[in-house]
Amino acid sequence: MAFSFRALVLAVALGSAGTQSVAQNATIAFGGLKQDTTLPVEVQADQLSVNNADGTAVFTGNVLVGQGEMRLTAAEVRVKYAADGKAIDQLLAVGGVTISNLADAAEAREAVYTIDTGMVVMTGDVLLTQGASAIAGQKLTLDLKAGTGLMEGRVSTTFVPGGD
Template sequence: MKSALLPALLPALLALAAAAPASAQVGALGSPGDGPLDISANDLEVFDQENRVVYSGDVNAIRGTARLRADRIEVFFEPGGGTGFGAVQRMRATGDVFYVTATEIARADEGLYEIADERIVLIGDVVLTQGCNVSTGQRLTANLATGVSELAGATGEAGETRVRSVFFPDSEEEEGAEPVVREDCPVPEIPGDGPQPFEEG
């Protein structure tokens, strides 16, 4: 897995993000790693001519250590040359979108996951959480391969939305001791029943 979403070295830099109207770099979302793409949902629609499959209803797409959760996920494939679909190109997620790893959770209204480029774009009321630390903005662009992410605000008729980060220090049992990671941090609630086990017919 790549570097964590909000690494320990960034708090001093990202504290300035609350006063900056444009954007701020953050540590990358965790890379999913290798492995098959496992998708579970309540319903499935296949569009052969469009090389597209639509999953709806508490959709969970899992690859390696990462999970993409949404109300609806469209999966776009490369043409299969007459033998079915080819490789997955990208996924478009809408409705209560969450990108979840073992150490971080990113929430948004919409998401686009470019599989080949290992790039995720999350749009709309983005909330990044790692432990007790939280960053908010309107658009998160994360390159999972290079470990570089950018969180941006937005400018519109309602005014300017700035990015903001709130950091909580780790507790220390005594002076000079190694920091103790807090375990009393609230965990964002992810809707739905979660991934479903595979059942052979």
């Protein structure tokens, strides 16, 4: 099943008096997290460990990653560099991961952000909030360039009638 988030909310509002709907997959508009993935990535943390042998860096403790208006927070973020060792290829975040931008926010246990493609895959008890509305599932794949997402794995949504 594929729906836009607004269409999903409208369908639930018109189809039942309840405030919860369940599906296996839900395509959602994610305009608030549309992101220019060419912007610089800034990282703050309590500690940094670098391993030149495998081309990784690990930030731990109150990690905050910023790129434009987008913010990612987590307990730990592993940075995987491209083959040239200069550009960041991926950010692998674990431990209370939150990605936010403007009115949209998504939480999960883990997230992998592939910088070049602008794809973020969040897994483990994912919760997406857009204003007063929320949608939950086990896996959320975000396309930051397009501003869209796909929630999978026993999707459940709660909405506020008249909200976004």
